[in-house]
Amino acid sequence: MPLHHLFVVYLISILLVFLPSFGLAKLFKKAGVASWKAYVPFYNTWVMQDIAQRPKHWVFWQFIPIVGWFITPGIFIEFAKVFCRFSFGDHFFAALFAPFYFPWLAQNKDARFIKAEGVKHHQKPAWREWVDAAIFAVVAATLIRIFIFEAYVIPSSSMEKTLLINDYLFVSKFSYGPRIPNTPLSVPFVHNYLPGSSLKSYTTLIELPYIRWFASPVKRNDCVVFNFPEGDTVVNKDGYQSFQPYYSLVRMYGREEVQKNPEFQPLAVHPVDKTDNYIKRCVGVAGDSLKIVDGIVYINNQPGNIPPTSATYYTFRTKNNTPVDPDFLRESGIRLNMESNSPDFTAMQGGYYSINLTLPELDILKKLTVIDPNSIAKDVSPAGYTEPFTFPFDTVHYKWNRDNFGAIWIPKKGATLTLTKENIALYRRAIQVYEKNTLVENPDGSFVINGTSTNKYTFKMDYYWMMGDNRHKSQDSRYWGFVPEDHVVGRAAMIWFSYENGPRWKRFFKIIK
Template sequence: MSLHDLFVIILISLLIVELPAFGLAKLFEKAGIPAWKAWVPFYNTWEIVKVAKIRRHWFYWQFIPVAGWFISIWLLVEMVKLFGKFRFLDHAAAALLSVLYFPMIGMNPKVKYLGPEAVKNHKKTTLREWIDAGVFAVVAATLIRVFVFEAYTIPTGSMEKTLLVNDFLFVSKLSYGPRIPNTPLAIPFVHHTLPVTHSKSYTEIIHLPYTRWFASPVKRNDVVVFNFPAGDTLTKELDSADPYYDILQSEEMKQYQQLKGQIANEAELRAISKQKAREIVWTDYTIMTRPVDKRENYIKRCVAIAGDTIQIVDGILMVNNQKAFVSPTAATEYIVNTTSNTILTEEGLRDAGIRLTSEPNSLPDFQPGTANSYKINLTEQEVEILKKIPGVTLTREIEPIGDPRIFPRDTANILWSVDNFGPLWIPKKGVTIQLTPKNVACYRRAIKVYENNKWEERDGKIFINDQEATTYTFKMNYYWMMGDNRHRSQDSRFWGFVPEDHVVGEAWLIWMSWEKGVRWSRMFRTIH
């Protein structure tokens, strides 16, 4: 646990006992306790323990990290019982809305102090006991999930060989500060879709703005879980399995080819292709949107932070003109050639210490090509192992430039690939940039979608919120996320920047791993 994590836990503990202080002071007065004691953190709960005649060891349990939060909340509930508040709604209000509920009953002249004898004489029904226990469990689990950590499963091989498919992780919400949900009215333990009915698990009747308590920035090279930025719009039929923007781009390219011989003007051709593609996709699919906190969770490594400049040259990642950190478990595809008397096999490579995977619906790590030629997905350590085999030569596979799927998907002005990319500056909060024809495609979505500005382009000019603009000052920090499995990862090279409000937490610990049985060697392994 880092110092920042400990700092966050302590502050949340203080908030739980300090936020109800105003109303608690009114209740203390009615109970014959000096009101000033309600304003002193933990001294107030000590007074509750005494007046309610609760065993005093419960006071000390409050100082256990995280678990102590629930002891403090329970003590607040015990306090309202002293005033004859035994209904379920009273206890729920005391636990969840004490900052409002305590002043309400504290200033109500009809609410009288009854003392611990009233509590002792009150009997709950069996049903009520079960309801209280169930609600407490749900509230506790929800608070832990929102503020402390969340379980996450690796669904794809984009982080191989650092993280494997069916690794089960704990993701720390404390590392970057707990993010308050945009959609607080949601069914617990379900991300965005209910099982069976496949309907939304949340409502946007209440939609809260981005708020992060005790924020700490993402650090370069952290393994981060975040909400998929391009998951704001999607099709109900395919969801994020085939992202809306990929479908739209594919249809746009199809329309472009069909209209190419009919429209001579290139700008007009692209505009009409885009409009027709949108009309077709919106006719053929059911389009829906999701708020930030309900978009799919992705996991990648943060290779560059706000203010950095990245560039990829022949597969080598550079950050601020320096070769970037490469995880020892990061994998890249190599073309491996051997002499005629050297044959490579999966079994032989595994015996040599090379880990090969073949996940469903993905390319295997070992792909035989023509005679004595192979495509193999390797870490740097595994490359050194292969180099020692007589008759083996390796070359890094380099994808050609001009892939239309590559961010910012503007092949008319920018020709990049997964292996030759940039240079590109990562937006930083408070920094102002010049908007030019060369960089508009890179920053348009951040300005328009992530920072919620009205964006228009007319007569070669840019208008932001109806004002002509040649510069823009960013309101958030952004990050560049890439998978360690560099040729098998849909990451920032395809969809761009990750805004700070999309960051969920830091991947912390592998608590379980499964592949036709438990992978015991991966149990309780921290993630680097």
């Protein structure tokens, strides 16, 4: 954790215990304790625990980063009890609004000092026991979700056949360092919308800058969960969101048409931590040079790692035009997802078939006696063919497609790039949106960044290139570019449950590679 982050953490901890001191001083006096002790951060909570006869080790827990912020309110609640305050409302305000609550309590005539012995004679109603237990569970689970791990479910086939639809994962937050929420005021256990509605589950009344503790860079070939980079603005209705991204619609129809067309309304704007979660494999890290040739990824001019479960499309024919069907191929050991919008196996004209295979499954196909092995060919877009909706959406300078792409340099924190009218399309969004700079592009090819004329830019963050293992059925960096480090959520660590027409027992507790 950087030193300035640690400083901020403990500054907040000190303020939490110091700001209520003006009310605590008068309450200390009522309890027979010198009032000056209320103004000494952390010593005051030691004295409060002594007065309430509660465990002193709670005071030391306050020094644990973040966790301590949740211990301090507990100490305040226990102290309020010795002044005969047992209601849920009292404890709510003591925990969340201590700087205002304790000065009010000090002036309240009903605030009688009953000592710890008086607290022991108070019996909580049964409903309070349940409420207190529920609050504790929510707080504990929220801390675990933010700082240790989070559950995630695979919604689409973009990572097949590594991760399957309805695989339930644990995502490790410690792998790259826990990220502090940009929007801390949100409904627990809910991402960006309230269940069953289009209402946001959070408020931007308080927004925090990007902070990651114990930061560690993403490693090449990791399976990574991250916030969708183009998800800051979405069409907030079924069928759109990240399935048909707003920026894709803008590139297709024009911004003005999208914003005035009622079909594309309403729009919703999300901060980084509330954009939709994606899961892909990191094939390129900051500083890498990446290109794709005939569907093969090259990193720094060397062939990249190909996961054995990575799938791509092939075409083939059978001997004597013998018909084959999905059931026959499944019985042979080939897994096929026959979803209607993008099936893994289809019959084509001229007696050819199209099939989505991993390399081990390709070996199985070649050995089937009904298959003509000489007819098997990878189904890739040819070099020179331009797909206009591949990144960076500049068909004048970049005639790329999903199978023949690049070369492209992935930005690295601290690295300085010379900007040109050719490469600005690659890095414009990173400079303007992710790193929040003003950028003016002059007709003569020069640039003005934050009011200064320059053709150099030094990146403030590391970036990554993410691709799905199911290469021809994945919306990934080939279609929206780089993933900034502040969008990284965590590493997919383990499948804890999997379901398809019943539990897939062999996938339970499988480590993700």
